[in-house]
Amino acid sequence: xxxxxxxxxxxxxxxxxxxxxxxxxxxxxxxxxxxxxxxxxxxxxxxxxxxxxxxxxxxxxxxxxxxxxxxxxxxxxxxxxxxxxxxxxxxxxxxxxxxxxxxxxxxxxxxxxxxxxxxxxxxxxxxxxxxxxxxxxxxxxxx
Ligand SMILES: [Zn+2]
Numbered sequence: 001x002x003x004x005x006x007x008x009x010x011x012x013x014x015x016x017x018x019x020x021x022x023x024x025x026x027x028x029x030x031x032x033x034x035x036x037x038x039x040x041x042x043x044x045x046x047x048x049x050x051x052x053x054x055x056x057x058x059x060x061x062x063x064x065x066x067x068x069x070x071x072x073x074x075x076x077x078x079x080x081x082x083x084x085x086x087x088x089x090x091x092x093x094x095x096x097x098x099x100x101x102x103x104x105x106x107x108x109x110x111x112x113x114x115x116x117x118x119x120x121x122x123x124x125x126x127x128x129x130x131x132x133x134x135x136x137x138x139x140x141x142x143x
Pocket of ligand 1: 010011012013014017034035036037038039
């Protein structure tokens, strides 16, 4: 089951509040109901939005141990391939400057590409960590 709440910006409250996963009965669109004021806000998934995660962790819900890293970028792209290339360039830049978070790891580009997971927003929604963990488990089985 999905987590019952997720944080989002509420237009009515004007601040970050917790949203209960919900479906607008009028339009049958997924979204959330603000826990503070009850305003319904449409949520993902959005077409054309991709998530690229680089990690050597096996469970993203925990804290990265020494030697582990995790870096995620999302944005609107034309394709999964473009999303990956954009994210690789960005991750290489982060790595050159400060290393991969949180421990400042440095890998070569081939390793970075091997650690990449690309999701559409639809695949990442509604629980990104859960989706990533499922993918990481499959990666382990396939390894
Ligand atoms: Zn609200």
